[in-house]
Amino acid sequence: MMQQSQQNTDGVVRGPRREVGRGELIYHAGEQGHAWRIVAGSVRLDRDESEGPAFAGLSMAGDVIGAETMLFGAYTYTAQALSGCVIEPWGEPTERFGESMLRLLAATERRMADMLALRNGRADERVGGLLALLGSAGAVFKLPRLRDIADITGLTIETVSRTLHALDEDGVLDVEGRRQGRRIGGAALTPARTLRGRC
Amino acid sequence: MMQQSQQNTDGVVRGPRREVGRGELIYHAGEQGHAWRIVAGSVRLDRDESEGPAFAGLSMAGDVIGAETMLFGAYTYTAQALSGCVIEPWGEPTERFGESMLRLLAATERRMADMLALRNGRADERVGGLLALLGSAGAVFKLPRLRDIADITGLTIETVSRTLHALDEDGVLDVEGRRQGRRIGGAALTPARTLRGRC
């Protein structure tokens, strides 16, 4: 793909976009670098805990990741693509930086609430809820690795596997093909049906 | 308590502080109002879901809540004090607004990771982890209502009650007094011992 400079919503010229494959590393905690805007796809963030990396957050198309580098000079979290995704460099717009940060903050808080909802309730609600979040509007997309789904929902790989199988059999979602990025789509992917984040 | 105007870290004069009791409402989603900085204590945020309010986030001393009003004009979440807390109005500093928003964003992302860690693992790790987060450095403080602890950790009230009892018996923490704001302190409250947020 040819290198391209983009005009994004903030009206500032950016560097070239970058494509990252499913499960691929975007940057590692501690490294130096700049912030990125996610153009398409979704990203998991992990932080280094004493017992190895622990899941720390989810970012999706439209979000900005790595903004903390403007403050600390290095990435706080490790970022990894869930399904394939496209990102572009993000720098502070000369004006209205505050306002754009405010929007970022609001999006992050919203995401936080969504993620909490993905961590209680039955296994099928959690997995369905995540898929709804990732591919809103019944779009067909590549399934993240089971490992990632498990980390995000707080379930085990085995349970995720069984749950996906059950949802498929019930016709709640359609799994086309197998492993390494199965495409998925179907009824479950309308947020209304799932994502019932009770307390 | 007399009304007082404060000079906060951003160097901007604010309105009078406000004290909120354990379990008391700070503001309700949809209401109009301004942002607040939490001077002491901690706050739970809830959002209105189809099946009633669902836990959506946690904010602690130093954090700013309700910043989304600068964007939307109204509160997105309902805020409620966990244990007693003190808050003060927060407005945008004339300069360096972007940087202070950046810090806010970083704090929110950090909190998000902390909260996720509170939602898997054994019940005692979760409850202990939350208490560690709320009263770092072994400080003695009032216990939030069991209802709140349960919502945050994704457990049931019954399990939280049993877990607190067990932690008390093991001498991991000290529960002084009963109901309506028991004071708590002890070994568990050093983050090192708990908060082992594995995936």
Next chain:
DNA sequence: CGTGAGGTTGATCCAGGTCAAGTGAAGTGG
């Protein structure tokens, strides 16, 4: 063709959910 990462499937077990019946303190109204 061998290796390994990613996924599947089965059997077993137990932590925590659920249901149900308490208690005790604080408030309320007569």
Next chain:
DNA sequence: CCACTTCACTTGACCTGGATCAACCTCACG
């Protein structure tokens, strides 16, 4: 001052969803 309610928490008995452990499959790739 005392019945009555309510809120916050407690305790017990039972049951189940998902964790755990273990074996296995299958594709991609060097």
